Structure formats: structure tokens, C-alpha cells
Amino acid sequence: MSVNFSLLIPEYVLVGVAFAVLTVDFLIPRRYRIHLSWLAAAGLIVSAVVVLVYRWDTAETLYDGLFIADKFGLFFFVFLTVLTAVIVLISHDYVRKHIRQPGEFYALMVFAAVGMVGMAQAGELLTAFVSLELLSFSLYVLVALRRENANGNEAGVKYIVLGAFSSAILLYGISMVWGATGTTYYSGISEHLAANDGNLDSTMILGFALILAGLGFKIAAAPFHMWAPDVYQGAPTPITAFLAVASKAAAFALILRLFTMALMPALEEWQVLVAVLAVTTMVMGNLVAIVQTNIKRMLAYSSVGQVGFLLVGIAALGQIEGGAVIPNALASDAVMLHLVGYAFANLAAFTTVIAVYNHLGTDELSAYSGLAKRSPYLALVMAVALFSLAGLPFFVGFLTKFYLFTAAAEAGLLWIAGIAMAASVVSLYYYLMVVKRMYIDDIPDSESESDSTPLTIQIPSLSWILLGALLVGTVLLGVYPQPLADAVGAATGAILPGA
Amino acid sequence: MNGFDDSVLSLLIVLPFAAALALILWPGDSEQLRPMKWFSAAVALASTALVVWILVRFDYTDGSQYQFISETDWLSQLGIGFDLGVDGIAVAMLALTAIAFPAAILVGWNVDARSKDYLILLNLLVGGVYGTFISLDLFFLFFFYEIAVLPMYLLIAFWGSSTRFPRFSRSKEYSAMKLVIFLVGGSVLIWVSIIAMFVEADLNSFSLIDLQRVGFDESFQHWVFPLLMVGFGLLGGLWPLHTWSPDGHVSAPTSVSMLHAGVLMKLGAFGIIRVGIQTMPEGAEAWAPLLLGMGAVNVIYGSIAAMSQTDLKYVIGYSSVSHMGYVFLGLATLHTLGVTGAVLQMFSHGVMTALMFTLAGAVYQSSHTRDIGILSGLAKVMPVGAFFFAVAGFASLGLPGFSGFVAELLVFLGLFQTYPWVGALAVIGAGITAVYMLRLLAKVYFGETDYRWESLPDLKLNEKLVAGTLALILLVVGLAPFYLIDVIREGVRHIPAVTG
Numbered sequence: 001m002s003v004n005f006s007l008l009i010p011e012y013v014l015v016g017v018a019f020a021v022l023t024v025d026f027l028i029p030r031r032y033r034i035h036l037s038w039l040a041a042a043g044l045i046v047s048a049v050v051v052l053v054y055r056w057d058t059a060e061t062l063y064d065g066l067f068i069a070d071k072f073g074l075f076f077f078v079f080l081t082v083l084t085a086v087i088v089l090i091s092h093d094y095v096r097k098h099i100r101q102p103g104e105f106y107a108l109m110v111f112a113a114v115g116m117v118g119m120a121q122a123g124e125l126l127t128a129f130v131s132l133e134l135l136s137f138s139l140y141v142l143v144a145l146r147r148e149n150a151n152g153n154e155a156g157v158k159y160i161v162l163g164a165f166s167s168a169i170l171l172y173g174i175s176m177v178w179g180a181t182g183t184t185y186y187s188g189i190s191e192h193l194a195a196n197d198g199n200l201d202s203t204m205i206l207g208f209a210l211i212l213a214g215l216g217f218k219i220a221a222a223p224f225h226m227w228a229p230d231v232y233q234g235a236p237t238p239i240t241a242f243l244a245v246a247s248k249a250a251a252f253a254l255i256l257r258l259f260t261m262a263l264m265p266a267l268e269e270w271q272v273l274v275a276v277l278a279v280t281t282m283v284m285g286n287l288v289a290i291v292q293t294n295i296k297r298m299l300a301y302s303s304v305g306q307v308g309f310l311l312v313g314i315a316a317l318g319q320i321e322g323g324a325v326i327p328n329a330l331a332s333d334a335v336m337l338h339l340v341g342y343a344f345a346n347l348a349a350f351t352t353v354i355a356v357y358n359h360l361g362t363d364e365l366s367a368y369s370g371l372a373k374r375s376p377y378l379a380l381v382m383a384v385a386l387f388s389l390a391g392l393p394f395f396v397g398f399l400t401k402f403y404l405f406t407a408a409a410e411a412g413l414l415w416i417a418g419i420a421m422a423a424s425v426v427s428l429y430y431y432l433m434v435v436k437r438m439y440i441d442d443i444p445d446s447e448s449e450s451d452s453t454p455l456t457i458q459i460p461s462l463s464w465i466l467l468g469a470l471l472v473g474t475v476l477l478g479v480y481p482q483p484l485a486d487a488v489g490a491a492t493g494a495i496l497p498g499a
Numbered sequence: 500m501n502g503f504d505d506s507v508l509s510l511l512i513v514l515p516f517a518a519a520l521a522l523i524l525w526p527g528d529s530e531q532l533r534p535m536k537w538f539s540a541a542v543a544l545a546s547t548a549l550v551v552w553i554l555v556r557f558d559y560t561d562g563s564q565y566q567f568i569s570e571t572d573w574l575s576q577l578g579i580g581f582d583l584g585v586d587g588i589a590v591a592m593l594a595l596t597a598i599a600f601p602a603a604i605l606v607g608w609n610v611d612a613r614s615k616d617y618l619i620l621l622n623l624l625v626g627g628v629y630g631t632f633i634s635l636d637l638f639f640l641f642f643f644y645e646i647a648v649l650p651m652y653l654l655i656a657f658w659g660s661s662t663r664f665p666r667f668s669r670s671k672e673y674s675a676m677k678l679v680i681f682l683v684g685g686s687v688l689i690w691v692s693i694i695a696m697f698v699e700a701d702l703n704s705f706s707l708i709d710l711q712r713v714g715f716d717e718s719f720q721h722w723v724f725p726l727l728m729v730g731f732g733l734l735g736g737l738w739p740l741h742t743w744s745p746d747g748h749v750s751a752p753t754s755v756s757m758l759h760a761g762v763l764m765k766l767g768a769f770g771i772i773r774v775g776i777q778t779m780p781e782g783a784e785a786w787a788p789l790l791l792g793m794g795a796v797n798v799i800y801g802s803i804a805a806m807s808q809t810d811l812k813y814v815i816g817y818s819s820v821s822h823m824g825y826v827f828l829g830l831a832t833l834h835t836l837g838v839t840g841a842v843l844q845m846f847s848h849g850v851m852t853a854l855m856f857t858l859a860g861a862v863y864q865s866s867h868t869r870d871i872g873i874l875s876g877l878a879k880v881m882p883v884g885a886f887f888f889a890v891a892g893f894a895s896l897g898l899p900g901f902s903g904f905v906a907e908l909l910v911f912l913g914l915f916q917t918y919p920w921v922g923a924l925a926v927i928g929a930g931i932t933a934v935y936m937l938r939l940l941a942k943v944y945f946g947e948t949d950y951r952w953e954s955l956p957d958l959k960l961n962e963k964l965v966a967g968t969l970a971l972i973l974l975v976v977g978l979a980p981f982y983l984i985d986v987i988r989e990g991v992r993h994i995p996a997v998t999g
Binding site: 330333387392393394398399402403405406409410414417418421422424425428429432435436439440481482485489 | 573574575576577638641642643645646649652653656657672676679680683684687690691694695697698
């Protein structure tokens with residue numbers, strides 16, 4: 001067996017960047033350390049460029065299939081590293097004001113990126129698990145980084161306890177699958193299932209259910225979502241954005257590969273289960289979001305709702321026709337498209353939240369009253385982000401939801417698409433309430449009288465540029481999606497060859 | 500066809516959206532209001548010029564169903580194309596929009612609070628309306644339909660007005676949210692149907708031309724058509740889901756009421772024809788009796804409700820519900836006369852209602868009340884306003900010589916060919932309309948002039964201009980409806996479900 005270690009050069013670069021950040025942190029004076037963000041972001045972008053150049057047309061496996069370098073992996077490598085780079089840049093002003101350890105902050109983010117990239121390219125359960133743990137451990141620290149803050153402490157403890165618990169469940173599920181099939185390789189599991197004509201014995205079903213529950217915790221699918229609002233609220237806001245966008249995208253990369261390459265032959269057994277999970281998640285997330293008074297909690301529940309939509313796509317990955325499983329490429333396309341669209345809109349929203357927090361020192365929804373007067377630009381970006389999340393036309397969210405629900409119908413799940421659309425209407429209600437606050441309500445009196453905070457919000461130029469880029473991206477992908485759809489189609493081709 | 504004909508429809512969509520973008524990027528907002536208003540008026544007139552071009556070039560003897568077709572691939576994976584084209588029905592609706600859009604901009608001249616944002620939203624709304632009327636791809640039809648609906652929220656909630664009744668009140672925020680939730684809820688039904696059609700046809704295409712040729716299964720048509728009928732009907736004010744509409748009309752600022760009752764409600768009826776009846780003839784036949792029943796309730800219930808209102812704008816709001824009932828009745832006949840009448844009624848009601856809201860807005864702006872109990876004898880102080888209100892009222896109750904008469908006559912003729920009893924009921928509805936319209940006119944304009952209103956100003960120049968144009972159109976279409984009827988019938992005769 002010859003192993004082509006040079007295939008992993010992009011990963012080496014990524015790990016190198018993480019250590020470089022840590023090392024430079026030691027060597028430079030304290031006051032320069034906040035500029036480590038530039039190093040981390042540049043390193044992440046470089047690794048994305050390296051992988052694009054180096055693995056553009058690669059379709060190879062390493063270590064007998066532990067690690068798969070294909071178009072799907074390439075797509076998520078680039079997506080996740082660029083995403084992390086953007087979040088690093090978003091953090092810049094926040095870290096300068098609120099975080100005392102910039103070196104650790106940025107290094108851990110890059111380590112998290114390594115874990116995420118591994119999750120997208122793992123072809124075996126334990127590799128996927130270890131990658132997931134690398135991501136989780138980085139996040140345990142990052143969430144709890146504001147030690148002086150009570151909410152931050154609560155978030156840290158909650159996240160580590162429930163995270164460890166869900167990891168244990170996941171690992172237990174993996175051991176069951178190993179017991180039933182004798183392998184943890186995706187290809188081996190798939191062969192085993194195909195040989196048994198998709199029929200699962202009880203150990204396999206239990207193992208699968210445990211894996212689903214474990215992953216359900218990680219992506220905050222209802223009823224495993226209870227940690228999300230508290231952790232989102234207590235974590236430093238850039239980390240909340242990271243949890244909501246990047247770590248979810250990575251988890252869905254893992255799920256997509258696992259469900260297509262390993263579990264597809266047993267579609268009949270898990271489709272209903274995932275569909276039910278999707279329905280509870282989107283109904284729960286969107287209904288509870290209505291009553292939130294804190295923007296981070298609202299966005300937490302809204303992202304629970306979005307996970308529900310994404311799970312609709314997972315449930316629609318195939319359909320049974322005449323006893324045979326027909327893969328549905330549209331669904332896999334749709335999940336990836338929705339992840340990208342969701343990332344743009346959600347990052348724009350969180351960047352606004354950070355800018356408002358840096359100015360007013362609060363995340364309460366009441367602080368958003370009259371935002372259009374404080375800063376028309378911030379209000380515009382927030383409105384566009386929320387409209388895109390609600391799935392309104394002109395913005396990418398409309399297209400990705402349309403795609404997603406069409407894919408669901410294509411797999412015979414029109415009823416779920418209907419529920420998802422209804423949930424989408426509910427979400428429009430609470431998004432519109434924020435828009436109403438920003439544009440129609442006035443700035444609260446008590447604040448406009450106190451002279452300590454100036455009325456208008458000054459946006460640092462870096463944030464201004466990022467907000468603009470996210471805004472343009474949200475609109476551009478909404479009106480010209482063909483290039484992205486082609487990229488996503490190529491990624492789908494790697495995990496669903498027959499479709 | 501020459502090059503301009505191929506791109507005129509794309510231009511018609513791009514123009515308002517480009518104007519909105521230009522306004523967003525327009526530097527400064529408070530001191531440069533006048534140039535922005537002139538700019539918007541120029542855009543509105545330019546789009547009207549494009550529609551006039553389409554009207555002139557439209558060939559109603561052509562025989563092919565859609566004209567001015569332009570097709571551009573947009574997303575190959577789902578077979579979505581940016582396909583545009585018009586038939587006679589769409590052309591009539593374009594004409595209506597081309598009248599209402601500049602009128603709304605002109606009437607909105609008086610808006611001074613944040614008028615930049617106001618103009619941006621108006622342009623977006625109109626872009627959505629044009630887009631819905633000319634899209635031949637279901638994705639884009641739905642896309643523009645949503646765009647047309649959503650700016651309403653901010654337009655009503657910010658620039659609108661709340662209403663206080665003796666025992667309760669309707670805040671503008673409430674009305675705005677009610678409107679959006681109702682309409683977006685209705686669009687869920689439309690969305691489900693669109694996707695169901697895509698999957699059922701299995702052509703990997705959302706193109707309406709393709710889907711209209713499919714000939715769906717009868718059972719499929721039977722469950723999808725009602726979804727479309729209710730989903731689109733909701734925006735048309737179909738009873739019993741009409742309650743958002745009077746609230747929305749009343750709370751909206753004048754120019755938005757004009758566009759909303761004048762044009763937006765027509766999107767609903769248009770959708771029933773374009774997506775519902777044209778793709779599912781058998782479904783339409785099966786469900787026509789229900790549409791007929793609901794339409795009849797619309798007519799009777801709407802006019803009775805209008806009779807008991809004390810607020811000037813609520814009267815007009817409920818009269819819209821009642822008048823849209825004729826549209827549904829006409830569609831439900833599935834008879835050439837009835838459907839042609841329905842489309843003509845859409846046009847005529849759009850113009851008439853825009854005129855009425857202009858006048859009601861003028862009264863409210865100077866008197867700060869819309870209470871019919873207090874307002875009286877305004878004809879003495881605002882004779883021009885009274886004259887035009889009388890014109891609108893006569894058109895509304897179907898006096899011969901105005902467009903409303905021709906439209907309702909065609910609907911009645913269609914009804915007597917198919918469901919004579921319902922026809923009789925509809926005529927009674929027209930009678931009730933006469934009662935409340937004449938009573939309103941007598942009280943508000945021709946009663947004793949109250950001392951409070953003695954110094955009330957008459958219409959402003961921009962309002963006179965708008966009212967004069969709209970009234971003239973009502974009269975011209977009433978006296979010489981032939982061209983419009985021919986154009987509409989060109990569209991109607993291609994619908995397989997429509998006979999006679």
C-alpha cells in the first residue's frame with residue numbers, strides 16, 4: 001500500500017498556521033497581539049488557495065479510505081476555511097475590546113478549522129469522530145473565554161457537559177455500528193447494508209439512532225437543542241457566529257458524506273426518522289424564536305429553525321422506487337446551497353450584532369429600536385440578512401429555500417416541504433418584528449438623553465467592508481446563482497455518483 | 500419583430516429595480532427631495548411609455564398565445580429560465596399598472612417624511628407587479644409576486660395611519676402585519692402547488708409554456724387547483740379570507756392604497772387565471788362552483804359591509820371586496836364573455852379605486868378625519884373633488900358610459916349563459932352598491948356644509964391632474980371599450996378551459 005502523504009499538504013499548511021499563530025503570540029509584545037487576526041486570516045486564505053491549486057481535480061483516498069480527497073472535500077475545505085477567515089476578521093474589533101488572550105483565540109479558531117476540514121473529508125467513523133472532537137475541544141475553550149462574565153461561565157459549563165455527553169452517545173453509536181458490521185469505514189458499512197438489502201438488525205438500528213442523536217446535539221436539532229440558546233447568548237459573539245455557521249456547516253458536511261456514502265442503502269429505515277427530526281426542529285425553533293427578547297437567543301432559535309430546513313434536505317437524499325433506492329442529487333445540492341446562503345446572511349447579522357454590542361454594550365432586542373437612525377447602513381445590512389434568512393426574494397435565502405423544498409418534493413416529501421414553508425412564514429413574523437424595531441420604532445428615550453454613548457454608531461472600516469461584502473454576496477447569489485450551483489453540483493457528483 | 504421588441508419586457512422589469520437601486524445609492528436624503536421625486540416620476544413615465552409601446556405593437560390578430568417572448572437560462576439544475584412574454588390579459592394588466600404607477604408617484608408627492616425610503620419601496624413594489632404580470636416561468640412569477648407583497652409591510656407600518664373606532668382601534672402596525680402574514684400564508688399554498696406541478700410534470704422545467712401543455716392528471720388537478728385558487732384568491736380578497744384587505748387599504752397611505760387596491764389585488768385574480776385555470780382546466784371546471792359561491796358572497800357581503808361602515812376609506816375598502824367578487828364570478832363562469840368581463844373589471848376597478856383613494860386621501864389630509872358622520876357638504880368647499888368622486892361613484896355602481904358598466908355587463912352576460920340564478924344575485928349586489936355609493940355622495944359631498952369644513956382647500960394641482968386622468972380613462976374605456984375587449988379576448992381565447 002503506497003501512501004501519498006503529499007496529498008495532505010493543504011492540511012499541513014492549516015496546522016502550520018495554527019502553530020504559527022501560537023508561536024508568534026509568544027514572541028511579540030502584548031500590544032501587538034490583537035493583530036494576530038491578520039496572520040490567522042491570511043493563513044486560512046492561503047490554505048484555501050493551496051487546496052484549490054493542489055487538489056483541483058483530485059479524487060483520491062488515503063489510508064485505505066480513512067481520508068477522502070474529492071470534489072466534495074474540496075468544496076467544503078474552501079468553504080470552511082474562508083468562512084473561518086471571515087469570522088476571524090469579524091472578531092477583530094470585538095477581541096480588541098473584550099478578549100484578553102488574542103493569541104489563543106485565533107489559534108484555537110484555526111485548530112477548529114482543521115477539525116472541520118477533517119470532518120468533511122473523513123471516510124471512516126472514528127476519523128470523523130476525532131475531527132469532530134478537535135472542533136469541539138477548540139470550541140469548549142473559545143465559548144468560555146470570557147471568564148469574568150457570568151453568562152460566559154454558564155455557557156462554558158453547559159457546552160462542555162452537554163458536548164461531552166453527546167460525544168459519548170455518538171461514540172457509543174459508532175461502537176454499535178462496528179459491532180453489527182465489523183467495520184467503521186463508510187464504504188464497508190455501505191457494502192454491508194447493500195448485501196443485506198438495506199435491512200438492519202437491531203444493533204445497527206440502535207447504533208444508527210445513537211449516532212443521529214449525537215450529531216443532533218452537535219447541530220442543535222430539536223429535541224437536542226436545549227443548550228444552544230444559553231451557549232449562544234453567553235459565548236463571545238464571534239464565537240456564537242462560529243457555532244451558528246461554521247461548526248454547523250462542518251457537521252452537515254459530515255452528515256452528508258455519512259448518509260450518502262455509508263447509509264444510503266438503508267434509506268427506508270432512516271428517512272422517516274430524519275424527516276420527523278426535521279419537522280420538530282423547524283417547528284420548535286421558529287415558534288420559540290418569537291418570544292425571545294435577546295437578539296443572540298433569537299438568532300439561536302432561528303438557526304435551530306434553519307437546521308430543521310437543512311434536515312429536510314437530508315431526509316430527501318433519496319427515495320424508494322420499486323424497492324430500489326434512487327439517490328436525489330437535488331437534495332444534496334440544496335443542502336450545500338442553503339448552507340452557503342445561510343452563512344452569508346447569518347454572518348451579516350452577527351457582524352451587525354457585534355457592531356451594536358461594541359457601541360451600546362447590550363444584545364437586548366430593545367437596543368435595536370431606532371437602529372436606522374443610529375446607523376442606516378447597519379440597519380440595512382441587518383434587514384437584508386433577516387430577509388434572506390426568512391427566504392424573501394432578491395436574497396439568496398429565497399433561492400436556496402426554493403431549491404431545498406423542490407428537492408424535498410422530488411423525493412416525495414411534499415408534505416414536509418409544506419410544513420417547512422409554513423414554518424418559514426412564522427419566521428417571517430419575528431424577523432419582521434426586528435425590522436419594525438429598527439425602522440419604525442424610535443430610539444428609547446432614556447438612552448438618547450444620557451450623553452455617555454453618542455447617538456450614531458461609528459463602524460470601524462474593517463467591519464464596514466465586511467458588512468458590504470456580505471451584503472453584496474447575499475444579493476448577488478440571490479440573483480446570479482449559476483456558478484455556485486455548478487460548484488455545488490460538482491461536489492454532489494463526488495458523493496452521489498449514480499445520481 | 501425588431502430588437503427593441505425582444506428586450507422591452509426585460510427593460511420594463513429592470514427599470515423600477517434599477518431606479519430603486521439608484522435611490523438607495525443616492526447620497527443625502529433630506530435636502531435633495533425634489534430631484535428624487537422628479538427622478539421617480541420620470542422613471543414611472545418611462546415605464547408607462549414602454550407599456551404604451553407594447554400596447555401599440557401588440558397584435559391581437561396574431562394567434563400565437565404569447566408575444567414579446569424573451570427567454571434566458573438562469574439556473575440549469577432546476578430548469579429555471581428568466582422567461583418573459585405577454586398575452587392579452589397581461590397586456591390589459593400592464594396598462595392598468597402603467598396608469599396607477601405614475602398616479603401613485605404623483606399623489607405621493609405630498610409625502611415628506613423619509614420620502615427617499617418611500618420612493619425606494621414604491622419602485623420595488625411596482626417592479627414586482629410588472630414582473631408578476633409578464634413572467635412565463637413559475638419561479639420568477641412567484642419571485643416577483645413576493646416582491647410585490649412585501650414592501651407593503653413597511654409602507655403601511657411607517658407611512659400609514661391608525662384608525663380609532665368608538666370601542667376599539669386598528670393600529671397601522673397591526674394592519675401591516677395582518678396583511679403580510681395573510682398574504683405570505685397564501686403564498687405558501689401557491690408555493691406548494693408550484694413545486695407539486697414541477698415534480699408531477701417531470702420535465703425539469705418551471706416554464707409556464709411547458710407546464711400549460713402537460714395536461715396534468717385529473718386527480719392531480721383536483722387537489723392542486725383549490726390550493727392555487729385560495730392562495731392567489733387571498734390576494735384578490737376572496738371571501739372569507741378578505742379581512743386583511745379593508746384593514747390594509749385603510750391603514751395605508753394614499754398612494755399605497757391606490758397601488759394596493761388598484762393593482763396588487765389584481766395580481767391574485769391574474770394568478771388564478773395564469774397559473775390556475777390555464778394549467779389545470781379540469782381542476783378549474785371541478786372547482787368553479789365553489790369559486791362562484793365565494794365570489795357571490797364577496798359581492799353581496801362586501802356591499803352590505805360597505806353600507807354599514809362609518810369610515811370613508813373602509814367604505815372604499817369593502818367596496819373593493821365587493822367589486823373583486825365580480826371578478827371571481829366572471830372567472831368562475833369559464834365562459835368567454837364572463838372571463839373577458841372579469842379581466843375588464845380588474846382593469847376598470849383598478850382605475851376607479853385609485854381615483855376614489857386619491858379623493859379620500861385628499862379629504863383626510865386636509866380635514867384629518869374620515870368619519871362619514873362628521874364629514875358633510877364638502878361639495879361647496881371642494882367642488883372639483885366632489886365632481887370626481889361622483890364620477891368614481893357612478894363608475895363604481897355601474898352607470899352606463901363608464902368602464903364599470905361594460906365590465907359588469909359582460910360578467911352578467913357570462914353568468915346568465917352559465918349560472919342564471921347567480922347572475923340575478925350579482926345584479927342585486929350591484930343594486931346595493933348603488934345604495935351605499937349614492938348615500939355616501941349625498942351625505943359627504945352634498946349635505947349641509949358644516950362650519951368646520953368651510954375653509955377646507957380643494958384638490959391640489961397634482962391630485963387634480965391624477966383625478967382628471969383617471970376619470971378620463973374611466974370614461975373613454977366606458978364609451979369605447981372595443982380595443983381593450985379585443986386585446987383581452989385575444990388572451991382569453993387561448994385558455995382551454997374557457998368555452999363559448
